[in-house]
Amino acid sequence: MPIRVGVIGAGVMGADHIRNLSTTISGAEVTFVADLDAGRAAAAAPPSARITTNPTELIDSSDVDAVVIASHDDTHAGLVLECFEAMTPVLCEKPLAPTLLESREVVEAEADILAATGARLLSMGFMRRFDPGYAALREATQARSQGEPLQVHCVSRTAASGPGASSESAITNSAIHEFDIIPWLLGSPVTEVSWQAGRSSRHSTGDLRDPSFMLLRAADGTLATLELFLNARYGYTTACEVVSEYGTAALPEPAALAINQEGQRRSEVPADWRPRFADAYRLQLQAWISSLRRGEPAPLATGEDGLRASQVAQAMIRSLHSDGAFTKVTY
Template sequence: MAADEEITATTGRSLLSLGFMRRFDPGHRELRRFAASGEAGQALMVHCVSRNTGSAPDATTASAVTNSAIHELDSIPWLLGSPIAEVAWLAGKRSTAAPTGLHDPAFILLRTADGVLSTLELFLNAQFGYSTRCEVVAERGTASLAEPALVATNAAGTRSTPYPEDWRPRFADAYRLELQAWIHSLQRGESSPLATARDGLRAAQAAEALILAARHAGTFVPVDYS
């Protein structure tokens, strides 16, 4: 039993909330609605891309999982309504921009208990800007995030839109909506709508399995939720 569940059982209220902000991102919420609605049939696959301008000098493969991929380890089971059952880690050619302890980029496979296979390209040293992508592939259609841009520039025969340098501009609305929802729940005396301790524990357990999978590249490792 997670700590938050123990508190809830004792007090009748959850006293711990986690800031997995993608649950409040309008694009991710629409993807979740699309997957749950069945309007294009059942979800079959999910494809994600997470790219950053650069990693910390002391970044490692393990820290890339716990600091970056941890968001997909929460958002994918939340999108699909099914826990991650097994994970695998693959690596291609390593970027020269990656520090010694980090194999970057990496290709991650996640299979949820309902059989949906999800992919994640994790590239911390992509250098061009911050980019988060996600596409849900269903039987009769797909839905994917549209990367927001405040302005498009037309000049010298080229149309361009800028990438943010980090996650803050991309998820500004998500952070704002998350904080608003949390404050409103406190004002009304309601349970927090944010991720729970159990959600955090499950993401951490999936991360632990993924770090183990990185030591045995190409092999699926089951996630232990015990």
Template sequence: MTIRVGVIGAGIMGADHIRNLSTTIGGAEVTYVADLDVDRAAAAAPPSARITTDPSELINSSEVDAVVVASHDSTHSGLVLECFEAMTPVLCEKPLAPTLMESLEVVAADADIVAATGVSLLSLGFMRRFDPGYVALRNAVQSKAQGDPLMVHCISRNASSVPGATSESAITNSAIHELDIIPWLLDSPITEVSWQAGRSTPRAGTALQDPSFMTIRTADGTLTTLELFLNAQYGYTTRCEVVSELGTAALRDSSLLDVEQQGIRQSSIPADWRPRFADAYRLQLQAWISALAMGETPSLAGAQDGLHAALVAQAMIQSLHSSGAYTKVSYS
């Protein structure tokens, strides 16, 4: 069975999804692409796909079996709710929504559908859960071969922030990955967070404190540190080390190419996150398409995962506005 997919958003992330669905994902066909920029949509879409500037036209088309939402964060909740109204399965890029209230609205609507049909229509694009490195790290932690985890150290650096980035959006759009992956790695929910910042790079602008430093405590007592630097200039890197009672386990640095010549070792660093997580995006999309084709529930993150990340992000933003005070996370 071929799943006909409509993709909303033909920017960097949407274009990558279109390319993957058209070339590397078995059982998928991109039949519709929506973007406010019709030329951008046409450039990203396969020749046979329809083009529109109206996402509602795509969602309600008889030529679409499932929808990928890869448009601006501010559009996520509204488009997901439209997919619910059309009873169309949807894979929404993270975050579920930029605000907690919007996330709660989506989760409530998802719960209504599950109550009526027994099945959720929503999958959420926390792709690190499919990254081979993070999967291996989680397996190492869960095996307890090195004893119980004691601390986790994370570093996430980008070459440059997106236009208009703020300290708040750095949490809801970038740090949100760690806010999801840490409880997934440790199998323990986040209970308390703190946000700190020191000197800020002049490239960050006035609304963004960059870099920032966050601490995350989970219910099992493990303390996680996160350095988030969105304007590091040199490229994209992400690191994660789990310190346990008897040893450590860590992800390798991402490198496109290592060259050794004349007594010098050089590494090529990717400009953004896409090369580093290419396998994760591909594996996530294939898991989603295969599950839909088989009539099964996709193994991706879901509505509750998006809500939990949003609740932690809200607590982190509260800490940001409270001079870094430790802030409890409430799931009730």
């Protein structure tokens, strides 16, 4: 029997999850979709699925074996805790919560369940761990074939920031990916961070200073940098390079259509992250569903991983409000 999945949130990310689970993921069936906009839920849901504007109705439904949370960041912690009450496995999109207090509450609640039942219910949607490029980069880094890693350089650029974006939300919602992937690549936690910004783009509005530049120091001494530019305008790109003692290793450029026309050569840049990480999302969902069908622990990022990323984010926010001073990460 397929795993019956309920998806909370039918926006861009939720609709993609619904499409993948319904068309490319083996052993899954989307049976319920919840969104505050009933029309959006109906548009994203497969014909046989139920729809609701009440996520609690979905979580408590006997038609749901597992839940994907792709709603607004502010709802994540509360919905995960509801899934815990129903003893329902849940895949939560990043971040675990916008605040450290909420993240810690979720992890402590799962620890109580684990101690009582031996069951892990929460998986985190840090999909870059399943991207073939990042996986190869991690393998090369941890093999130490180029000696010890010395620096990691990351770039993350999007075409335009979302409504109401601020420097804080850029840290908790966008940079959070690097806060997970950098220690995952190195096998060493981040211990100290610094947030910097110079001249901002004319497209940066409100409380958002954009682009920003972040420094992260790992426990093993490796220094990592992140350029985060939410209003790059030209499209979506991400890059990561590990500089080691005898060489470097970097993410490959994703394949793109090359066009030769009228004396010019060009290639198109995707408008957002979905084409770049399509394989990662698919592989992550399949790993989650397959583990549920086998009754095995999911090989995805855990709640503890989500908490550690939130702890790095909170240290970065403290640096932001301290004129870029290096700030210790408290675990």
